[in-house]
Amino acid sequence: MRTNGDGRIEDVAREIDRGDLNIAFTGAGVSTASGIPDFRSEGGLWDRYDPSVFRIGKFRSDPASFWETMLEVRRETFRTEPEPNPAHDALARLYDDDLLEAVVTQNVDGLHQEAGVPDNDVVELHGNVERVACESCGRRADADETIERAGDDLPPLCGSCGEAVKPDTVLFGERLPEGALYRARELAGNADVVLVAGSSLTVEPAASIPRIANGGGTTLVVVNFDPTPSSVSPDYEFNADVTDVLPAIVDEI
Ligand SMILES: [Zn+2]
Missing domain, CATH: 3.40.50.1220 (TPP-binding domain)
Structure with missing residues (x-):
């Protein structure tokens, strides 16, 4: 060493x-x-996706398409259950x-x-990718459960108030x-x-x-x-x- x-x-x-x-x-x-993967490294996430798709503004203006990209990234990044x-x-x-x-x-x-x-x-x-957060009522919930409940019906919605939830991670612009x-x-x-x-x-x-x-x-x-x-x-x-x-x-x- x-x-x-x-x-x-x-x-x-x-x-x-x-x-x-x-x-x-x-x-x-x-x-x-x-x-x-380290998002910032060469060949990392930011080389393959335009960071603007992970902006808070993108989520707020078009949560369905934001979540489409987000789910693709989740599948790719956490393909195997990390230990x-x-x-x-x-x-x-x-x-x-x-x-x-x-x-x-x-x-x-x-x-x-x-x-x-x-x-x-x-x-x-x-933040933490295992949670989602509701900007409207502040409720946090398990990401997998919320995403599963949504199925193809994007964006996933808050279990309390029914608004679109965001990943409980810090997005660009936040x-x-x-x-x-x-x-x-x-x-x-x-x-x-x-x-x-x-x-x-x-x-x-x-x-x-x-x-x-x-x-x-x-x-x-x-x-x-x-x-x-x-x-x-x-x-x-x-x-x-x-x-x-x-x-x-x-x-x-
Ligand atoms: Zn809510």
Whole structure:
């Protein structure tokens, strides 16, 4: 495993063990290890679809055709039932051992919950594809059930008020959910250790969260294939596979 700087597994393990409040911040790199394509990478979703079809304006003006594309993408992206990988499992172990307060994630696949971190301690900055949301009455519901009930009759409708539902994910042109963003910032500002995994910290505004941490007395650990931009200076950086490094850190504790 190639590490750079002074990124040493045992030092990171000690920092986490010592920390009173540690959080993880995860990005696409944690999901790709479960076979979920990175939308932004070459050959990814945004190369094949015009991003404008995923705009909130598109949903509002033509929900039926929006959902047609959305269902095609769902079938393609989640062709096989994705499973948590060793990186998810390692974070869930830390959580179980009371060494992790919460997981802040840019991912929308719900795999942290599936690995065992409870829903209320997964801070979802971009929502979750397993849910749909009604803009009209605010109700959230299970995506599969709602889509199945709709059948060919698109768009799927809210079970309470009968309006068209949208995926409970952040579409282009939408703001990140205030509550999640607030909690993420607060956690980062108070954290002893922020463990960033699978994010190159380039997508704003979510990427600002580790930087908040970086400003105070927080230990910033980054595990990601690609080096972080020079605007961030992690205390430890591992440019390696998250499914190797995270289990190695947890094993060391
Ligand atoms: Zn509704």
